Amino acid sequence: MRDPEVLQKVKLTLQALTAKAPGRAIEVRVPPYAAVQCGQGPTHTRGTPANTIEMDAQTWLALASGDLTWDQAVTSGAVLASGSRADLSSYLPL
Numbered sequence: 001m002r003d004p005e006v007l008q009k010v011k012l013t014l015q016a017l018t019a020k021a022p023g024r025a026i027e028v029r030v031p032p033y034a035a036v037q038c039g040q041g042p043t044h045t046r047g048t049p050a051n052t053i054e055m056d057a058q059t060w061l062a063l064a065s066g067d068l069t070w071d072q073a074v075t076s077g078a079v080l081a082s083g084s085r086a087d088l089s090s091y092l093p094l
Contacts, residue, residue: 024037
């Protein structure tokens with residue numbers, strides 16, 4: 001079940017990410033709340049993107065606020081990232 005407050009925070013921070021990193025080369029997924037495409041590079045149009053990042057809402061919000069670093073999240077397994085461009089460290093914290 002989605003928490004409305006968490007939903008609002010996730011959507012706002014993902015929107016801030018797309019403003020900071022325009023493009024469609026990376027898909028960032030925060031299930032079950034939202035997913036966005038961002039980052040410069042080859043544009044993704046269909047199927048599973050080559051550069052995909054997935055995490056839960058608590059991890060995403062901690063990354064967005066700076067309470068957690070990208071390296072900490074990836075090393076701990078809280079972030080699943082695949083693809084050569086699947087790295088948000090230069091955009092975080094928001």
